[in-house]
Amino acid sequence: MSVQNYGNVSLNLRVYATDGINNPDGSFALLSGDTKPTDVGSWIALAQENVTIPAGKQLLIPYTITIPAGADPGDHVGGIVASNELPTKPGKVNTLLVFRRTGVRLYLRVRGQLRSNLSTEAFRVSYDGGLNTANGKVRVRFRIVNLGNVRQAGTYRLTVKGAFGTGKHDLGEEVFPELLPGQSIEVAKDVRGVPALFVAKASVTVTPKAGGDEAASQPTRRSAQTFAPPLLPLLIVAVLLAFLVVWRIVRRYRNLDDSDGNVIDGNPGGDSGSNEQESVLA
Structure with missing residues (x-):
């Protein structure tokens, strides 16, 4: 792998191999540097993991791939990354570290039965x-x-x-x-x-x-x-049903009031009829 320093100062890099993944939106990505690879990234051995590249210079970093016995057939995707850690406020207490990464993808296919699913x-x-x-x-x-x-x-x-x-x-x-x-x-x-x-x-x-x-x-x-x-429509129906229920309740109480009034008015008439009947008998 070749790494070129296009800057005007020397560059300290950490070089490592890792596995490829898809982001939730489907875009290609690589595992973060602190995540241990379990697939093709773990099959790659680099000649150097920490390198310094002078300004304007290029460095070739050899690597080897060893496919383990019993590796699953099919595609294995990863990458080799060169990462640079740069503090935003050198020498200050509140310092934000910025990681800049560049790398190359690695596509490897192990022979065997291939399945599309x-x-x-x-x-x-x-x-x-x-x-x-x-x-x-x-x-x-x-x-x-x-x-x-x-x-x-x-x-x-x-x-x-x-x-x-x-x-x-x-x-x-x-x-x-x-x-x-x-x-x-x-x-x-x-x-x-x-x-x-x-x-x-x-x-x-x-x-x-x-x-x-x-x-x-x-x-x-x-x-x-x-x-x-x-x-x-359901809200309108609910309002109409509520209005109907209230109307029926009010109507029922009105009918009860009218019924009670008729009983009170009929009692005097009933008593008068009894007195008249008693006078005739006398």
């Missing part, structure tokens, strides 16, 4: 309609995982719709970056314009990109649905 996991759908029943928002979250042993890129196609196919949105094919074996990418999409008709549905189809030596796995499809309540 992309999986869609943690597929979740939720609905946020608010009071506007015609312009609800569907939130879709899922993860694409590379369960195979080769690097794998591909596309996904997301479709969202309401009940009876209303407000259908086809977002078209979107490309996701190359995933290393065992790595994944998180996908989050918000889709507006889905009416609140009690049900909102979403489905995604993940299609692997054909590789070189290995056959691409078949497309996979996942779907889910969620409750999409029409809040404004």
Whole structure:
């Protein structure tokens, strides 16, 4: 590996090998310098780990790769990094250390049976309609995982719709970056314009990109649905039901008051009839 110092002062570097990973958004990254590698990064031995490169000079750093017996077949990805630690306030108590890293990627394939296998996991759908029943928002979250042993890129196609196919949105094919074996990418999409008709549905189809030596796995499809309540109509119905219940309660008490008044007015009439009957008998 060759490292060039383009500055006008000498450069102290720590050189180390490590494993490759994917960030949550799918971009390529390497493990931090304080994380011990367990894959191809641990197979690399460097001739020097701490070097000083004079200003304007170039240094060649030899390295060897020893593949262990029984290594898993497939792709193993890592990198060799040259890291420089630079204090922002030399000699001060409150000093912030800035780490600058540069490096090269390393792609290694171990012979054996190759497997292409992309999986869609943690597929979740939720609905946020608010009071506007015609312009609800569907939130879709899922993860694409590379369960195979080769690097794998591909596309996904997301479709969202309401009940009876209303407000259908086809977002078209979107490309996701190359995933290393065992790595994944998180996908989050918000889709507006889905009416609140009690049900909102979403489905995604993940299609692997054909590789070189290995056959691409078949497309996979996942779907889910969620409750999409029409809040404004339900609120109106709830208010009307509450009004109806209050009206019936009030009406019932009024009927009870009228019934009590009729009983009181009828008692004197009943007593007068009895007196008249007693006079006739006398």
